[in-house]
Amino acid sequence: MFFSGNRDLNRYIDTIFPVTNACAGDDDPSKINATIGSFYTEDNKLMTFDSVYKSFRSLGDDVYARYAKGSFGNPDFNEAITRFVLEGKVKHHRVIPVPGGTGAISTGVGVCLERGDTIIIPEVAWGNYRIIASEFSLKVLTYDAYDLEDMFAKIDEAERVFLVINSPCQNPCGLSYTYEQWKMIIDYLNSCGKEAMLMIDVAYIDFAYNDDYKKYFELFNELNDNVLVMIAYSCSKAFSYYGMRLGALFAIQNDEEFLDLFINQCARRARTTFSSVSNSAMTNVADVLNAHLDEYLAEKEDCKRLLKERSYLFIKECDENGLEYYPYHDGFFVTLRFSDNRERDRVHQNFLDDHVYCIKVNKGIRVGICAIPVERIKGLAKRLKALY
Numbered sequence: 001m002f003f004s005g006n007r008d009l010n011r012y013i014d015t016i017f018p019v020t021n022a023c024a025g026d027d028d029p030s031k032i033n034a035t036i037g038s039f040y041t042e043d044n045k046l047m048t049f050d051s052v053y054k055s056f057r058s059l060g061d062d063v064y065a066r067y068a069k070g071s072f073g074n075p076d077f078n079e080a081i082t083r084f085v086l087e088g089k090v091k092h093h094r095v096i097p098v099p100g101g102t103g104a105i106s107t108g109v110g111v112c113l114e115r116g117d118t119i120i121i122p123e124v125a126w127g128n129y130r131i132i133a134s135e136f137s138l139k140v141l142t143y144d145a146y147d148l149e150d151m152f153a154k155i156d157e158a159e160r161v162f163l164v165i166n167s168p169c170q171n172p173c174g175l176s177y178t179y180e181q182w183k184m185i186i187d188y189l190n191s192c193g194k195e196a197m198l199m200i201d202v203a204y205i206d207f208a209y210n211d212d213y214k215k216y217f218e219l220f221n222e223l224n225d226n227v228l229v230m231i232a233y234s235c236s237k238a239f240s241y242y243g244m245r246l247g248a249l250f251a252i253q254n255d256e257e258f259l260d261l262f263i264n265q266c267a268r269r270a271r272t273t274f275s276s277v278s279n280s281a282m283t284n285v286a287d288v289l290n291a292h293l294d295e296y297l298a299e300k301e302d303c304k305r306l307l308k309e310r311s312y313l314f315i316k317e318c319d320e321n322g323l324e325y326y327p328y329h330d331g332f333f334v335t336l337r338f339s340d341n342r343e344r345d346r347v348h349q350n351f352l353d354d355h356v357y358c359i360k361v362n363k364g365i366r367v368g369i370c371a372i373p374v375e376r377i378k379g380l381a382k383r384l385k386a387l388y
């Protein structure tokens with residue numbers, strides 16, 4: 001009835017927004033809302049960068065109303081976001097604007113894969129990868145993100161390789177690969193003897209703690225011809241821009257002619273799905289990057305400092321109270337580790353009953369430290385441990 005024969009009709013269940021909404025608008029400090037994937041201030045408000053929204057308010061109505069300059073994006077945005085994200089580290093690249101990091105991943109998948117193809121994703125991962133896989137009728141292989149040998153085994157297993165890596169600041173675990181690990185991954189793909197597509201989800205990259213967190217981009221100048229790298233960039237976290245729906249998909253490959261064709265295919269896909277992204281969002285982000293960069297970077301640095309303080313405090317208290325969590329390097333979330341999902345469900349329910357709202361993930365419970373003020377993180381690990 002109406003749906004195509006092979007459509008996955010299992011009900012889509014949103015695992016995040018209902019839990020978030022259950023505790024929204026409640027300022028009771030004993031209730032902990034650790035569900036949110038957005039950065040909140042110390043006084044419990046969604047953090048918005050002044051540099052971004054001052055610029056946004058200065059745009060004319062015609063800028064808000066106007067269509068973007070087509071599916072390929074506005075040249076000033078494309079130029080500014082490329083400079084900001086790639087920092088001149090990569091030789092052969094192209095970019096297209098998309099609606100957020102989600103739009104970047106979905107566009108890349110839509111252009112490269114078809115029904116029955118395989119997508120390789122982390123075992124403990126952002127839930128949306130699986131929904132995208134099911135929407136495109138893909139087979140899913142999973143790897144333990146902490147075990148490169150397991151990742152390589154899955155690369156061997158797939159006929160065509162489409163590997164998704166979410167690093168730095170992996171959601172939900174906070175894993176970031178080192179330069180040496182990235183070198184091993186790129187070397188493996190270079191010599192895997194088949195076509196390999198690597199989708200790097202960098203949704204949280206602008207909050208990475210390591211000073212040299214983009215050094216691994218230089219490895220993209222050593223790709224063999226069998227490898228296509230795609231970078232899914234999201235403006236959502238970087239510019240406090242969650243609802244504005246802006247991101248960018250970068251393609252990196254040795255063959256410039258291929259890159260033109262690839263972006264052309266992405267533009268065709270864009271034209272038939274979302275058409276183009278918001279003109280005012282592109283104009284705004286280009287203006288921030290071109291005219292207010294120092295102010296913006298200073299604001300972002302303050303958030304990073306706060307995130308570090310929150311995460312290190314929570315981890316320290318987890319250690320003191322014997323709470324097991326996935327090894328955390330940086331990022332918006334710390335995830336408590338469970339080997340058994342039934343045990344996870346039991347503990348998660350105990351958390352809810354005590355008004356600590358967290359998100360269930362495969363083999364874990366995600367704690368969104370990005371949205372919890374330092375004062376409320378103090379003592380949280382002890383409180384959680386008592387609920388096991």
Ligand SMILES: Cc1ncc(COP(=O)(O)O)c(C=O)c1O
Pocket residue numbers: 037099100101102103126166170171201203234235236237242246247
């Ligand atoms: C791992 C990861 N990738 C990508 C995204 C994409 O976000 P958006 O589509 O809002 O830019 C998110 C957002 O939560 C995320 O957590």
